Amino acid sequence: MSSSTPDVTAPADEVGPPPVRALPPGLAAFLVFFSSGAVLVLETVALRLVGPYVGVTLQVTSAVIGVALAAIAYGTWAGGWLADRRDPRPLLAPALLISAIATAVTLPIVRYAGEVLRGGAVSAVMLLTVLAVFVPAMLLSAVTPLVVKLQLADLRQTGQVVGKLSGIGTLGGITATLATGFVLVAALTSTTIVLATAVALAVVGVGLWVYLRRQDGVGRLPGPARTRATLAVLGLVGAGLTTVAPNPCDIETAYHCASVETDPDRASGRTLLLNSAQHSYVDLADPTHLEYAYTQWFGAVADVSAPAGARRDALHLGGGGFTVPRYLTATRPGTDNLVFEIDGGLVDLSREQLGLRTGPQLRAEVGDARILLGEEPSASRDLVFGDAFGHLVVPWHLATREMAAEIRRVLRPGGIYVQNVIDYAPLRFVRSELATVGAEFPHVALVAPPAALAGEWGSNFVLVASAQPLPLPALRARLDQLPERVSLLAGAELAEFVGDALVLTDDYAPVDQLLGAA
Incomplete structure (x- = not known):
């Protein structure tokens, strides 16, 4: 073994x-x-x-x-x-x-x-x-x-x-x-x-x-x-x-993919596209030409805000192609246009391809509009134009009640705030923005196409607000001179449209979720 x-x-x-x-x-x-x-x-x-x-x-x-x-x-x-x-x-x-x-x-x-x-x-x-x-x-x-x-x-x-x-x-x-x-x-x-x-x-x-x-x-x-x-x-x-x-870009800025196209029907016309969306239209030969309907509404408010030709102190939140500042400079000589534009590359592009000429009457400051607005003196402006967008959306911090309060602080007692927004049916964002602006300004009106108000398609909407009564009859008459029919809502009619819409605040401003279809 x-x-x-x-x-x-x-x-x-x-x-x-x-x-x-x-x-x-x-x-x-x-x-x-x-x-x-x-x-x-x-x-x-x-x-x-x-x-x-x-x-x-x-x-x-x-x-x-x-x-x-x-x-x-x-x-x-x-x-x-x-x-x-x-x-x-x-x-x-x-x-x-x-x-x-x-x-x-x-x-x-x-x-x-x-x-x-x-x-x-x-x-x-x-x-x-x-x-x-x-x-x-x-x-x-x-x-x-x-x-x-x-x-x-x-x-x-x-x-x-x-x-x-x-x-x-x-x-x-x-x-x-x-x-x-x-x-x-x-x-x-x-x-x-x-x-x-x-x-x-x-x-x-x-x-x-x-x-x-x-x-x-x-x-x-x-x-x-x-x-x-x-x-x-x-x-x-x-x-x-x-x-x-x-x-899709002619130039990439810090914030945008930008390109400029020549209008085939107007040799001096230029369209600025940001991220492939039409953003601004400029006529190099005629600064008084306002191509887009909402810029015509902006121009109408500016036209009735003071006697013809009277200078204004205007602040622009968002520059884009600088269409409205150029319009004011041409129609109201001596007007002080201060433009807050977050994208310095866009300012350079406007100078190079869109005929922008800055100077004493048209100044551009590069920076966030909310931050720069806080540095402005109180009661220093007759007009404030809000036209800042991130693609098709108003940046949320520019759409809150706190922002509206800052704008009212900067405006003179009879000054007017004009804001461009884009919305689609069921129009939740424009209603909320009206409620938000109305929480700070006692007098508010809305300019918009009738079909857009009925929810038939998306559109630009222009909010008009002031601490004092707005010149609504003069504005209605001026809007009637435009090529396209447009509605002007105010008072009880506007209140019915707004309903119980959410007031946006710095603490809660779901702008992207409100924009567009439910």
Whole structure:
């Protein structure tokens, strides 16, 4: 009878994955910082990519953030799943290189798809946002769990490693967000930012591949040479298509994708488009020409606010093409027009292509209208024109009761506030804005097309308000001289229209939700 030593070798299916070599701490930190930062660059610039086609509204902003977070979630999960099944080292370089390719092809995909999906429908917003950010953000988000897996050599330090790399990734995202929002968007076009990001990803990916290959020979890109060549060609084609893809911008400012078109029916006419929506019309040869109906209503209020030719002190919240300031300068010589325009690039564009000439009688200050208004002296203006928009929406902080109170403070006792809003059936926003302005001004009127008041289509609506009785008979007579029939509501008729509409405040102003169909 013989004895033998028991076999204590574990079964083959119980043997864990072979140990992997950790990356140098500095390289691991860089990869997490860089990949997380690239995700936030793409998220920030995605709003600029989709804005010209679906607008820049709260819903669009929410869609970009939501899709980016979904991509981060899926990418992190997928990266962790792969890290537990394969050696992460040979996966890192391909993840960066494929991310570079996906980033490069984003521009032509969004621009061609945007022409098809143009409009503000929820489905169009979501689909275009997914095309703009999801794939490259998901691929880049897989890098962090791959790196974390490599660095977990000592289970006693798991919390320290995960916490440190998670913090570094967060810092990368914060840095990229601030740098993109404060520096890159102001200095570079969206095309340049996206392509530069793709190039940076490719450079880092190739550099990492070379480094790992020299270190341990596992850094080769997976797959046959034909696959690798196909991916490289795809990236180059994507970057090349960007040069021929339709670009809706003549110029990108810090806030807008802007273009200027010549009116085919009027040689001196120019239309300013912001994010592909008509914003202003200027006649270079005739500053008294008011093309759009709402500017004609603005002009009518200005015409009856004082005797013909009398100078006024006017404040304009929003410049755009500077149509109304030019009109006042031409019809009331000596008028002091002060324009608050948040977009300095738009002021420059108006000077270069729309005939704007600033000087003592027409001054432009770049900044947020709410902030600049607070610096204005009390009882210093005869007229205040509100015509500031983010795409088709009045910025919420310019639509509240507190804002109306500031406007009343700046107006002289007999001064008039004129505000342009856009709304669609069931007209919840214009009713709320009337209630809001009416909470501060005792005398309010509304100018609008009869069909729009009946909810048949969306339109511009012009609110007129004052601390003293408005010159309604003179305004009615002046409006009757315009080419299109228009309604003027005031008194009991206006009160019935407003009903129990919500008064908007700084604490609660759901402007985007009120605008449009229920």
